[in-house]
Amino acid sequence: MTDHSANPNRWGRIPAWWLDHPELDADGLAVLAALSTYADDMGVCWPSQATLAGKLKRSRPTVNRILGRLEALGLVTIEHRRSASGGRLSCRYRLALTVTDDAGQGARVDSPADSAMDSPCPAASHEQLEPEQNPDTLHRRAGRPRVAGQEPAHARSVAKPAPKPTAEPVDQDWTPSATDRQWAASRFPAVDLDRHAERFVQQCRAHGYRYRDVAAAWRSWLLQDMTRMAQQPAEATGNPANRANRKADARPDAKRSANRPAADAEQRLSAWASVAARLNGQPGAAAGTANPWGVGA
């Protein structure tokens, strides 16, 4: 990610649904806000606890406790890092920028509490992910011609909101269309598409996931599943021992459960699928990321 942590002019992005979270207090929001100023466009950053404590004028243990609560709420995913030689590094924090079933817990961007009178910005201003946050990027943006749908969030706040489809739960009988099957078969000919689609439907219904474009969401799941299988064949087998050993190796004194990686992957999957669905609903809205999942390409 771009290292702009030392730049005092950096800024962060705070999803409105964080404010609607019933269990997120001021301290938690402060830590999330601090993290967001370090995070990249995917919400990933790795400031040390000491750094966060210094910025927030709190002690390091206090920040650590708040981070623990945020992780429990699903608002941030904490990954303990080790250097190549095994040394301990600061944790990597992944912010939950989009609403997932685990992290949302009743909080919705389109919360009933947010009437039109309470919303100074059009809903569309929540939608776009920023490619970068450093001032250099802002300057570049200011000097370059804009493509429709690529305006930064603060600029879009005064733009006319684009109509967006309503997110709907995945139908029990949903199956990929012929076009979707052709698309999937061309990329992953060895995959049992019916089985994958069935698992997708069951997972979505089990967690209450809602999508504006179910097909795009399924494509995103498929792409991510295949990527995971290619990168982590041992974990993809679902062998608990492998996951436990990997975690133990990464952090011997950890007390966290061994199934964290699976939960992390599930959360990321949901978030990415949600974003992919929205991007698919707004062609060319990837803001320079060139449609990272290739969905709808």
Next chain:
DNA sequence: GTTTGAAACACTTCTTTCCA
């Protein structure tokens, strides 16, 4: 009862110092 901060702890790498 809850929240907070100080202190101590464990773990590792890196640097410095000493000695053969």
Next chain:
DNA sequence: TGGAAAGAAGTGTTTCAAAC
């Protein structure tokens, strides 16, 4: 010059007492 030992530095976690 090279290896071993000691100390410093940086990280996250836990405990405990004080304040609210």
